[in-house]
Amino acid sequence: MIKPFRSLLLLLYVGLLLTVVLYFLPPSIDLPNGKSLQFFTVQSLFETTGKQYADISGLEKKFTPAVEKTSAGHKRNGTERAALTDTLESRFKIQYPEGNDTLLYTFFRHLQGIPESKELVRAVHYGDSQIEGDRITASLRNKFQNRFGGSGVGLVPLQDALGNRTSLQIKSDEAWKRIRAYGPDYRKKAPHNYGIMGSYFNFSFTYAHQVAGDSTAADSLARQPKFITKKRPHVWVEFAKAPGAYPRDSRFENIKLLYKNPEAPVALKLQSPDTTVTIQLPVTTEPTVFQQPIPGNFKKLKLVFEGTKSPEIYGAALDANAGVVIDNMPFRGSSGTEFVRMNKALLQSQFQALNVKFIILQYGVNVVPHVINDYSFYEKQFYAQLKLLREVAPEASILVVGVSDMSRKEGEVYTTYPNVEMIRDAQRKAAFKAGCAFWDLYAAMGGKDSMPSWVFAKPPLANKDFTHFTPKGAQLVSEMLFKSLMYEYEKFSNR
Structure with missing residues (x-):
C-alpha cells in the first residue's frame, strides 16, 4: 500500500522538476x-x-x-x-x-x-x-x-480575383487565365512573356461543354456524361466606378491596352452606356500599346474580344492625358x-x-x-x-x-x-x-x-x-x- 505522504512527495518532486524545465x-x-x-x-x-x-x-x-x-x-x-x-x-x-x-x-x-x-x-x-x-x-x-x-487609376489587371480593390470595380469572363512570374502558380516551363505587371493574360474561345449521357442505354459507357467542344462568341472584361473611390479615380480620359497578337486578328469592342466603338487588333509579333479616347465622365466600360485566337494581354491603363x-x-x-x-x-x-x-x-x-x-x-x-x-x-x-x-x-x-x-x-x-x-x-x-x-x-x-x-x-x-x-x-x- 502506497502511503499518502510518499505520494505527496512524488507529486512535489515532479512539480519541481517540471518548473525547472519550464523555467529554462x-x-x-x-x-x-x-x-x-x-x-x-x-x-x-x-x-x-x-x-x-x-x-x-x-x-x-x-x-x-x-x-x-x-x-x-x-x-x-x-x-x-x-x-x-x-x-x-x-x-x-x-x-x-x-x-x-x-x-x-x-x-x-x-x-x-x-x-x-x-x-x-x-x-x-x-x-x-x-x-x-x-x-x-x-x-x-x-x-x-x-x-x-x-486623374485615373493607371494600369490595372483584367481580373480581380479577391474583389477588394477600392478604386475600381473589375468583373471579367471566367475564360481569362493569368500567367504569373511569382507565387504558387509560377511555372518554369511556361513562356516567360511577363510584362510590366509581372504577368500576362490570355483566354480560349473554345471550351469543354458537358452533356448528359443516354440514361436508357444498356452500355454503362453510353450512360456517362460526355464533353463536347463549343465556341465562345466572345470574351469580356468590365471596368466600373467603385463607390469608395476618390473622385479623380474615375475621371480618366483614355484607355491603353498593352498586348501582343501574334496569331490572328481580334475584334475589340469598347462598350460604354453611351456608345460602342469597334477596333481591329491586327496581327503583330511585337508588344503594342493601343490607345483609345474615352469621352465624358466614366461610369462603366466593357471590353469585348471576338476572334479565333487569343492575344497576350499585359494589362489595361485608365489614364488622363x-x-x-x-x-x-x-x-x-x-x-x-x-x-x-x-x-x-x-x-x-x-x-x-x-x-x-x-x-x-x-x-x-x-x-x-x-x-x-x-x-x-x-x-x-x-x-x-x-x-x-x-x-x-x-x-x-x-x-x-x-x-x-x-x-x-x-x-x-x-x-x-x-x-x-x-x-x-x-x-x-x-x-x-x-x-x-x-x-x-x-x-x-x-x-x-x-x-x-x-x-x-x-x-x-x-x-x-x-x-x-x-x-x-x-x-x-x-x-x-x-x-x-x-x-x-x-x-x-x-x-
Whole structure:
C-alpha cells in the first residue's frame, strides 16, 4: 500500500522538476518551415498583457491630412502641401547612398515640368500583399494628383480575383487565365512573356461543354456524361466606378491596352452606356500599346474580344492625358525577387512606352516568417532585381520602401520578429549598392514593437494578423511617404 505522504512527495518532486524545465525553456523554437513552436513558460505566469509597446501617440497627429470626400460621399484623407519649413524627424526622411542625395531628381524634374510639357508622368508601385487592393497606392496617387494634376487609376489587371480593390470595380469572363512570374502558380516551363505587371493574360474561345449521357442505354459507357467542344462568341472584361473611390479615380480620359497578337486578328469592342466603338487588333509579333479616347465622365466600360485566337494581354491603363498617375502592382506572396524572371526586352519597351519615371518597391513581409541568422543571400537577390530595373528603366528614379514591422506572439505578448531589422538592413544595403533611394517604413512606424501599437490603436491601424495595415493604417503610411517625398521635392525646388 502506497502511503499518502510518499505520494505527496512524488507529486512535489515532479512539480519541481517540471518548473525547472519550464523555467529554462525558451518561449518558442523556430522550425525549418518558417513556423515556430510556442511553449508555456513559468515566466508567462508573472507577465501581464500590459507590455509597453512602441509609443505612436503623436504619429497620427503629425501626419493627419486634410479631409476629402470620395465619389460616394464618404470621408477619406486628402492631402496638404508640405513645405520645406516643416520639421521632419530623421526617421521619416528618405535615405541615400553617401554623397548621392539627388537620386530622385529625375522624377522631380518631370513633375515640375508637367504644366509646360503636358506629359503623363507614370510611377509604378510594386509590392506584396501589403499593397493589394490598391491599399497605400490609391491614397498616394490621390495626393500626387491633387498636387501635380492628373486623374485615373493607371494600369490595372483584367481580373480581380479577391474583389477588394477600392478604386475600381473589375468583373471579367471566367475564360481569362493569368500567367504569373511569382507565387504558387509560377511555372518554369511556361513562356516567360511577363510584362510590366509581372504577368500576362490570355483566354480560349473554345471550351469543354458537358452533356448528359443516354440514361436508357444498356452500355454503362453510353450512360456517362460526355464533353463536347463549343465556341465562345466572345470574351469580356468590365471596368466600373467603385463607390469608395476618390473622385479623380474615375475621371480618366483614355484607355491603353498593352498586348501582343501574334496569331490572328481580334475584334475589340469598347462598350460604354453611351456608345460602342469597334477596333481591329491586327496581327503583330511585337508588344503594342493601343490607345483609345474615352469621352465624358466614366461610369462603366466593357471590353469585348471576338476572334479565333487569343492575344497576350499585359494589362489595361485608365489614364488622363497629362499629369501624374501611380500604378498599383501587387505580387501576392512575393519577396520581390522575381523581376529577373521577366522578359527583359519586353519590360524595357513597356517602361519606355508608358513613360515610367518613378519605381517604388515595397517587399519583405513574406521573408519575415522564415527566421534565419544571415540575410546576405536576400541582399544579393534583391540587388539583382534593382540592377535589372536600373537597366530596363534608366530614366526612372527608384525608391525602396523597407519592410514594415511584423509581430508574433510570445507567451501573452506580441513582439517584433527577431529578423525584421536584418531584412530591413539587407534591403537598404541592396538599394544603396544599386544606386537607389531608401525609405525606412519600420522606423517610420515606430520601430521595434510598433505593430501591436498599430493593431491596438482606436480605430485600428493594422489587422490582427500583426502584418497588414487596415485602410486607415494604409492611408497613414501613404501620408508619411508622401510627406517624406515632398520634403525632398521642396529641397529640389529650392536648390
